[in-house]
Amino acid sequence: MIKFINTNKWFNNRHILKNINLDIAKGEVIVICGPSGAGKSTLLRTINKLEQIDDGEIIVDGMYLSDPKTNLTSLRAEIGVVFQQFNLYPHKTALKNITLAPRKVRGLSKRQARERAIKLLERVGLTHRKDAYPVQMSGGEQQRVAIARSLAMEPKVMLFDEPTSALDPELINEVLDVMTSLAREGMTMVVVTHEIGFAQKVADRVVFMDEGEILEVGSPPDIFLNPKHPRTKEFMSKVFHIPVFGDAEEE
Amino acid sequence: MMKTGVKITLLLLVTTSITSLLLGTFIAVMRISRSRFLRACGTLYVEIFRNIPGLFWLLFFYFLFPELLPPEIGAKLNGYLYYPVVAGILGLTVDNASYVSDILRSGRLAIPHSQREAAISAGLSRMQQYFHVLLPQMYRAALPPLGTRMVHNFKNTSLCMAITAPELTWATQQIESLTFRGIEATALATLFYIALAGVMITLIVTLEKILKIDISSITHSRS
Ligand SMILES: Nc1ncnc2c1ncn2[C@@H]1O[C@H](COP(=O)(O)OP(=O)(O)O)[C@@H](O)[C@H]1O
Ligand SMILES: [Mg+2]
Numbered sequence: 001m002i003k004f005i006n007t008n009k010w011f012n013n014r015h016i017l018k019n020i021n022l023d024i025a026k027g028e029v030i031v032i033c034g035p036s037g038a039g040k041s042t043l044l045r046t047i048n049k050l051e052q053i054d055d056g057e058i059i060v061d062g063m064y065l066s067d068p069k070t071n072l073t074s075l076r077a078e079i080g081v082v083f084q085q086f087n088l089y090p091h092k093t094a095l096k097n098i099t100l101a102p103r104k105v106r107g108l109s110k111r112q113a114r115e116r117a118i119k120l121l122e123r124v125g126l127t128h129r130k131d132a133y134p135v136q137m138s139g140g141e142q143q144r145v146a147i148a149r150s151l152a153m154e155p156k157v158m159l160f161d162e163p164t165s166a167l168d169p170e171l172i173n174e175v176l177d178v179m180t181s182l183a184r185e186g187m188t189m190v191v192v193t194h195e196i197g198f199a200q201k202v203a204d205r206v207v208f209m210d211e212g213e214i215l216e217v218g219s220p221p222d223i224f225l226n227p228k229h230p231r232t233k234e235f236m237s238k239v240f241h242i243p244v245f246g247d248a249e250e251e
Numbered sequence: 252m253m254k255t256g257v258k259i260t261l262l263l264l265v266t267t268s269i270t271s272l273l274l275g276t277f278i279a280v281m282r283i284s285r286s287r288f289l290r291a292c293g294t295l296y297v298e299i300f301r302n303i304p305g306l307f308w309l310l311f312f313y314f315l316f317p318e319l320l321p322p323e324i325g326a327k328l329n330g331y332l333y334y335p336v337v338a339g340i341l342g343l344t345v346d347n348a349s350y351v352s353d354i355l356r357s358g359r360l361a362i363p364h365s366q367r368e369a370a371i372s373a374g375l376s377r378m379q380q381y382f383h384v385l386l387p388q389m390y391r392a393a394l395p396p397l398g399t400r401m402v403h404n405f406k407n408t409s410l411c412m413a414i415t416a417p418e419l420t421w422a423t424q425q426i427e428s429l430t431f432r433g434i435e436a437t438a439l440a441t442l443f444y445i446a447l448a449g450v451m452i453t454l455i456v457t458l459e460k461i462l463k464i465d466i467s468s469i470t471h472s473r474s
Binding site (some may be wrong): 050074076077079080081085087088090100104105149150153 | 365366368369370371372373374375376379383384387388391462
């Protein structure tokens with residue numbers, strides 16, 4: 001579904017992604033972890049070309065990102081992105097946040113888009129908040145609306161960049177629960193997170209990154225309990241000594 | 252004559268408020284676009300129109316503009332009874348639009364880049380990003396200075412007397428010179444200006460309140 005082939009990226013002469021090779025299958029759930037500044041967000045953002053790569057190739061659902069003929073808008077319509085800071089549109093209600101892209105990009109009628117949005121709000125447990133504006137909602141509610149907004153496009157892939165890092169601890173689970181059910185339904189997901197519990201439960205593979213490199217890829221127990229690479233070991237020992245994992249890293 | 256004056260002033264106000272908002276938005280979008288050429292054009296526009304007095308632009312459209320057009324069209328314009336009003340609309344529009352674009356552009360700076368990223372990621376085209384995500388937020392962020400600007404523009408309609416557009420100030424002056432009732436006319440005009448500016452300010456403040464409810468918390472129920 002997503003394939004990185006010898007992908008490289010530089011920011012002002014700094015090598016941020018170093019020869020990334022990764023093949024993500026349809027329906028697979030990948031968790032990416034690693035210290036702050038490792039390049040996790042950058043890696044995620046190259047998948048829908050929010051960041052452009054300088055070298056190599058990325059293929060998403062058969063579309064070659066380096067090919068100038070690839071239609072970026074339709075590529076992006078197939079890829080849902082959930083950001084750390086939710087990024088809901090502040091001037092729109094929860095419902096309107098969800099219906100905008102399906103109407104404008106997918107060409108759904110107002111009624112169809114609304115019906116789809118209501119179903120999704122039900123699914124994330126927020127039907128009663130449909131007319132609320134983002135500022136009137138808690139972080140957990142905003143993030144669930146953001147997930148519903150992405151799902152409304154019926155994407156083939158969902159990307160999550162530390163979706164719970166900006167949340168108060170008591171609100172983290174309501175978001176992880178939605179993500180877990182999504183994973184169970186077979187959504188292809190790439191998730192940057194330090195929620196080890198979530199990763200243990202739903203990840204098919206865990207990718208450990210440091211300084212722009214993928215150092216290790218393996219099953220959750222492999223990476224969390226039995227890391228091979230010294231830097232993975234070092235990181236895991238640190239993470240497991242910090243009570244709230246999500247707070248271990250700030251953007 | 253006063254009645255016509257009021258009508259023409261209202262006509263100038265309503266028309267130029269709309270046209271300058273449209274043109275100002277267009278210029279603002281040019282100035283924040285990706286293309287260096289468009290950005291340069293937008294900046295050039297603002298530099299030219301904001302640094303030359305509005306009165307000049309009224310005179311320009313009244314006297315010079317018809318001469319620049321093909322002779323037949325120019326002659327037709329010059330002969331048109333309401334050409335002064337048309338010239339007034341053009342002059343006020345280009346002048347006010349330069350300020351509007353500046354105000355909107357600063358409104359753009361108030362929107363975090365992440366909003367565009369969300370819109371891009373949703374697959375919205377550039378046009379759709381502007382229409383549905385960026386511009387609505389730009390207007391909201393810029394509403395207070397935008398309102399002040401529109402009141403300024405209202406006051407500037409009186410400059411159109413210089414090109415004999417029969418608006419309120421021109422009418423007042425005519426009454427003053429034709430009859431001996433200049434004081435009454437001036438008093439009436441003054442009242443009208445104060446009242447209408449008051450109405451405008453009230454409208455703007457009300458709009459601000461409505462939009463604030465929009466994006467800030469009143470029924471805060473964190474569950
Ligand atoms: N737009 C940018 N311009 C320059 N450097 C950047 C930019 N975005 C990220 N970086 C740098 O790239 C590195 C990786 O960043 P990021 O992908 O955000 O890491 P992570 O998400 O793992 O914390 C960091 O050193 C960061 O400073
Ligand atoms: Mg990051």
